[in-house]
Amino acid sequence: MFLEVKxxxxxxxxxxxxxxxxxxxxxxxxxxxxxxxxxxxxxxxxGAHSCLERDPLPSEPSQKKLQSISQDIxxxxxxxxxxxxxxxxxKPKKTKRIPDSMRSIGNGFARTSKDEFIKFFDFxxxxxxxxxxxxxxxxxxxxxxxxxxxxxxxxxWHSDGQIPKLHVEEATANCDQMNVILTKLPDSNPQCxxxxxxxxxxxxxxxxxLPETQTRSALNRTLPLRHVSRGDGSNGxxxxxxxxxxDIMASVDMLKVYLNSLERTLDLLxxxxxxxxxxxxIIVMTCNFGQSxxxxxxxxxxxxxxxxxxxxxxxxxxRETKEIAEAVGLETFFDxxxxxxxxxxxxxVLSTASSINFLF
Numbered sequence: 001m002f003l004e005v006k007x008x009x010x011x012x013x014x015x016x017x018x019x020x021x022x023x024x025x026x027x028x029x030x031x032x033x034x035x036x037x038x039x040x041x042x043x044x045x046x047g048a049h050s051c052l053e054r055d056p057l058p059s060e061p062s063q064k065k066l067q068s069i070s071q072d073i074x075x076x077x078x079x080x081x082x083x084x085x086x087x088x089x090x091k092p093k094k095t096k097r098i099p100d101s102m103r104s105i106g107n108g109f110a111r112t113s114k115d116e117f118i119k120f121f122d123f124x125x126x127x128x129x130x131x132x133x134x135x136x137x138x139x140x141x142x143x144x145x146x147x148x149x150x151x152x153x154x155x156x157w158h159s160d161g162q163i164p165k166l167h168v169e170e171a172t173a174n175c176d177q178m179n180v181i182l183t184k185l186p187d188s189n190p191q192c193x194x195x196x197x198x199x200x201x202x203x204x205x206x207x208x209x210l211p212e213t214q215t216r217s218a219l220n221r222t223l224p225l226r227h228v229s230r231g232d233g234s235n236g237x238x239x240x241x242x243x244x245x246x247d248i249m250a251s252v253d254m255l256k257v258y259l260n261s262l263e264r265t266l267d268l269l270x271x272x273x274x275x276x277x278x279x280x281x282i283i284v285m286t287c288n289f290g291q292s293x294x295x296x297x298x299x300x301x302x303x304x305x306x307x308x309x310x311x312x313x314x315x316x317x318x319r320e321t322k323e324i325a326e327a328v329g330l331e332t333f334f335d336x337x338x339x340x341x342x343x344x345x346x347x348x349v350l351s352t353a354s355s356i357n358f359l360f
Contacts (some may be wrong), residue, residue, distance in 0.1 A: 001011075008058050019336070021154070040219055053222070055112050068243075069171055069173050079269075090344050094157050094158065095157070095158050096108075096156060096157055096158070097155075097156060097157065097158055097163075099108055101336065102197075104197040105140070105142065105195055105196075106140040106141060106142055107141050107142065107143060107144060107146075107147065107156060108140075108141045108147060108152075108156040109138065109139070109140060109141075109155060109163045110139045110141070110148070110151070110155050110156035110163060110164050110165070110166050110171050111136040111137060111138055111139065111163050111164070111165050111166075111171075112136065112137050112139060112165065112166055112167065112168045112171045112172075113130075113135065113136060113137070113165075113167075113168065114127075114130040114134065114135055114136060114137050115130060115135075116167065116168040117137045117168050120168045120169065121180075123180075128184070136165065137168075138163075139171055139172070140195075141155065141175075145174060146175050146176075147174060148166060148170055148171055148173055148174060148263075149170075149173065149174070150166075150170065151164045151166060167211075179202070181193075181204065183204075189219060189234050192268070205227060206227070206228050206229070206230060206232070207225040207226060207227055207228065208223065208226070208228045208232060208234065209221055209222075209223045209226075210223070210226065210228060210232060210236060211223060211236075212226070218234060218235050218236055219234050254293050261335075263336060268333070268335065269333055272313065272333055273313065274315045274333060276310070276311050276312075276331045277311060278308075278310060278311040281311060282311055282313050283309075283312045283313070284313055284315065285312060285313070285314045285315070286315045286316075286317070287314055287315075287316055287317070287321050287325065288316070288317040288318060288321055289317075289320045289321045292320070292321050294322045295314070295321075295324070295325060296328065298326070299328045299329075299330065307328065309329070312330055312331065313330075313332070313333060314330050314331070314332045314333070315332075315334075316332050316333070316334045317334075318334075319334065319336075322334045
């Protein structure tokens with residue numbers, strides 16, 4: 001902005017020119033100040049808009065987390081610090097092998113060798129030799145108190161994806177109770193095992209996709225699962241059939257004989273049992289004439305190994321077997337009134353029917 005300065009021919013002309021020059025300088029200063037303020041205001045608006053479009057600053061919890069992580073980062077070397085920070089931020093969160101919704105069913109898994117498990121516990125049953133896919137036993141721990149003293153972290157939490165393997169004594173050290181389920185795939189049909197927390201039951205229910213009617217039809221995947229008996233096969237054949245009426249009545253007749261002679265038999269048996277018992281223990285055996293050779297073999301084998309047979313009591317079904325057992329030094333019980341005392345017919349010498357009837 002330029003101002004035209006005119007000269008006046010007056011006594012005070014010099015003073016007027018000076019005043020007008022000062023006014024021009026003041027106007028220039030105010031104009032530049034106004035432009036500066038306008039530029040600052042525009043820059044402020046533009047900068048605020050840019051900040052809103054960016055990600056917000058970390059929240060206070062995130063800042064605290066970063067601060068706690070940074071406290072563990074070594075100061076030496078910025079590259080090393082960046083690596084540690086990166087690894088901590090990318091470390092996955094630990095998860096339990098069994099979620100809390102099934103905590104009453106199990107709190108963790110472990111496994112042990114099937115060979116060790118069978119040898120450590122006396123199951124009293126024959127067992128299949130372990131193969132590549134049956135060489136381990138799966139153990140589910142149902143409470144924190146049942147967990148072993150070692151490997152607790154691997155048992156409860158996911159680590160490398162593998163279920164830890166322990167020695168059988170170590171794996172069961174804190175198990176005051178243990179339920180064992182024996183199961184395998186009987187055929188090529190898909191099989192599942194479901195464990196549900198409920199009132200304690202020591203029976204395994206079987207569910208199969210079989211028709212309701214008793215037919216020899218195999219599994220049908222279009223049918224729903226239904227509760228079946230332990231004798232039902234996948235081919236529809238029932239291995240265990242209900243007894244016939246005549247079989248039931250025959251059992252009832254034998255039960256009548258047992259109940260009618262119970263008191264008299266106990267009176268005869270009591271003095272013999274008191275004489276044979278050792279530390280309130282009696283080994284009871286039953287034998288008929290057809291099995292008398294096996295009885296003799298047992299006696300010879302036991303005495304050759306130094307076993308004491310003084311507390312063995314043999315329930316015999318005939319007089320001939322009674323004489324044989326007593327001849328080798330065994331105590332016997334034979335109810336002559338309750339049995340036919342005549343010599344054993346040849347037709348039943350090798351039959352076990354007399355032994356079955358005698359048990360009643």
